[in-house]
Amino acid sequence: MTDIDNKPIEGKPIEDRDEERHRAKMAKRKAVQDAEVAAKTIEKGLLIVNTGPGKGKTTAAFGLALRMLGHGKRVGVVQFIKGKWHTGEKDAFAAFGDRVVWHAMGEGFTWETQDLKRDIAAAEAAWAKVLELMADPSISLLVLDELNIALRYDYLDLDKVVGALKARREGLHVVVTGRNAKPALVEAADLVTEMGVTKHHFSAGVKAQQGIEF
Amino acid sequence: MTDIDNKPIEGKPIEDRDEERHRAKMAKRKAVQDAEVAAKTIEKGLLIVNTGPGKGKTTAAFGLALRMLGHGKRVGVVQFIKGKWHTGEKDAFAAFGDRVVWHAMGEGFTWETQDLKRDIAAAEAAWAKVLELMADPSISLLVLDELNIALRYDYLDLDKVVGALKARREGLHVVVTGRNAKPALVEAADLVTEMGVTKHHFSAGVKAQQGIEF
Numbered sequence: 001m002t003d004i005d006n007k008p009i010e011g012k013p014i015e016d017r018d019e020e021r022h023r024a025k026m027a028k029r030k031a032v033q034d035a036e037v038a039a040k041t042i043e044k045g046l047l048i049v050n051t052g053p054g055k056g057k058t059t060a061a062f063g064l065a066l067r068m069l070g071h072g073k074r075v076g077v078v079q080f081i082k083g084k085w086h087t088g089e090k091d092a093f094a095a096f097g098d099r100v101v102w103h104a105m106g107e108g109f110t111w112e113t114q115d116l117k118r119d120i121a122a123a124e125a126a127w128a129k130v131l132e133l134m135a136d137p138s139i140s141l142l143v144l145d146e147l148n149i150a151l152r153y154d155y156l157d158l159d160k161v162v163g164a165l166k167a168r169r170e171g172l173h174v175v176v177t178g179r180n181a182k183p184a185l186v187e188a189a190d191l192v193t194e195m196g197v198t199k200h201h202f203s204a205g206v207k208a209q210q211g212i213e214f
Numbered sequence: 215m216t217d218i219d220n221k222p223i224e225g226k227p228i229e230d231r232d233e234e235r236h237r238a239k240m241a242k243r244k245a246v247q248d249a250e251v252a253a254k255t256i257e258k259g260l261l262i263v264n265t266g267p268g269k270g271k272t273t274a275a276f277g278l279a280l281r282m283l284g285h286g287k288r289v290g291v292v293q294f295i296k297g298k299w300h301t302g303e304k305d306a307f308a309a310f311g312d313r314v315v316w317h318a319m320g321e322g323f324t325w326e327t328q329d330l331k332r333d334i335a336a337a338e339a340a341w342a343k344v345l346e347l348m349a350d351p352s353i354s355l356l357v358l359d360e361l362n363i364a365l366r367y368d369y370l371d372l373d374k375v376v377g378a379l380k381a382r383r384e385g386l387h388v389v390v391t392g393r394n395a396k397p398a399l400v401e402a403a404d405l406v407t408e409m410g411v412t413k414h415h416f417s418a419g420v421k422a423q424q425g426i427e428f
Contacts, residue, residue: 022330030328040421048269054407056264056274059281063273063303066280068425070302088284089277095309114244116236140425173426190420192413193268198406206404207254211282211354212387 045172046190047165051148051181054195061143061175062089068173069096073140076133078126079104080178081146087214101139103129123155134168141173148178151185162188259386260404261379265362265395268409275357275389276303282387283310287354290347292340293318294392295360301428315353317343337369348382355387362392365399376402 048064050057065075077093077100093100105126127150133139150156162184168174176185186192208214262278264271279289291307291314307314319340341364347353364370376398379388390399400406422428 019330022333023328026328036416037422040416040419042418042420043423044415044420046415046420046423046426049412050270051412052410054409055262055405056270056277056407056409059277060270060274062277062280063270063275064426066276066306067273067302067428069309070304070306071425073425088281090284092280092284092310096306114237114240116233186412189413190415190418191269192411193270194410194412195268195270196266196408196410198263198265198400198408199403201258201260201404202250202254204256204404205254206256206258206260208251209257209260211285211287212260212278214281 044190045168045170045174047168047188048173048175049148049181049185049189049192050175050177050195051179051186051192052194052196053179054197055200056195057177057179058145060193060195061145061177062093064173064175065093065100065141065143068141069099074099074101074138076101076136076139076142077103077145078130078133078143078147079145080123080126080150081105088211101133103133119153120155123150126150127156127161131164134164134172134174137169139172141175144174144176146178147176148181148185151182152178152180158182158184161185258404259382259384259388261382261402262387262389263362263395263399263403263406264389264391264409265393265400265406266408266410267393268411269414270409271391271393272359274407274409275359275391276307278387278389279307279314279355279357282355283313288313288315288352289355289357290315290350290353291317291357291359292344292347292361293359294337294340294364295319302425315347315350317347333367334369337364340364341370341375345378348378348386348388351383353386355389358388358390360392361390362395362399365396366392366394372396372398375399 048061050060065077068075079102090102090104093102103126105122130142130144133142147156147161151158151161162182165174165176165185166188176189181192262275264274279291282289293316304316304318307316317340319336344356344358347356361370361375365372365375376396379390379399380402382388390403395406
């Protein structure tokens with residue numbers, strides 16, 4: 001039986017053999033990695049969708065915003081759903097002054113409002129803000145938080161939204177979050193990540209906590 | 215045929231019927247939501263694992279750190295893998311001064327070093343830093359970025375690591391990131407999210423870009 005990865009290297013002490021095997025394995029990995037990097041040459045503003053039932057859709061979008069801010073860029077955030085909780089991320093982004101443009105839909109729509117007309121009007125106002133920020137060349141990344149929920153409830157016209165996102169200016173990155181991303185949006189996107197729940201602390205009776213859920 | 219959700223409400227104009235249906239649906243949803251929230255009473259420091267092949271494992275961890283910072287808390291970050299790229303998030307966290315304690319493993323281990331002994335020593339030094347930060351009561355959240363990679367390569371002892379994480383002080387939240395989380399870590403965790411790839415721009419030849427990948 002020949003096991004390439006565990007083939008003995010004759011005449012060397014064990015530790016040196018391990019070292020040698022490791023070096024060969026990592027050199028191979030580096031070659032693959034370098035070739036993969038070299039094959040990718042396109043630069044473009046991405047349409048990114050974070051969906052699925054798991055955690056991390058919004059936090060990953062905000063982590064990306066933070067990364068962009070670290071490069072000295074400006075970011076925009078439009079929140080399409082607004083709970084009663086005050087969220088920590090908004091306060092944290094205040095540290096970046098006018099490099100973060102934040103728009104949370106008035107009182108927002110949720111199961112809290114129970115008012116269809118008000119919800120639709122709020123979604124449309126937020127969408128108008130999105131169009132304004134998409135046209136602003138100083139913005140490098142735009143986070144459309146929970147837009148998928150507004151689309152799911154048909155508060156906004158899907159074709160209109162997807163059409164505008166597809167027609168975004170060159171170089172603008174847009175991140176859309178929320179469960180149940182519409183197939184037309186997935187189709188138009190460059191990067192779609194599905195956050196899946198493997199294990200959730202809510203199932204063990206743990207409540208939403210400051211700094212974690214809000 | 216009876217369709218509950220589309221049952222006509224007699225003697226009212228169409229718009230009012232829609233409004234009424236919406237209100238009833240949302241009221242029901244709110245009742246479910248409120249009952250769920252009320253049923254959860256436990257508060258505890260969570261062990262969170264972001265794993266899977268998709269994007270967002272590290273960015274979601276950093277988004278959570280940002281949320282925590284927004285509440286005036288302190289966070290620690292220990293990076294177990296370090297590429298040649300300068301990352302934007304580190305510069306962004308500098309805005310929070312000494313409320314972020316950042317430790318990137320010296321030169322770090324990757325397929326770039328190709329030196330097993332150096333990699334193990336670097337992983338052990340990073341782990342020593344983790345133990346120090348876990349013992350610091352001023353830290354509310356600790357991000358152990360790419361710890362799963364160090365565990366996968368057996369640079370650190372799995373039992374030792376999981377044992378220490380389980381024994382963390384009350385109230386400390388820890389987020390571990392990286393592909394291929396070990397089953398023992400998943401078992402010990404409160405919240406495990408699997409980031410799955412639905413669609414990736416690298417497959418379309420798009421390269422890693424500033425503010426997105428680094």
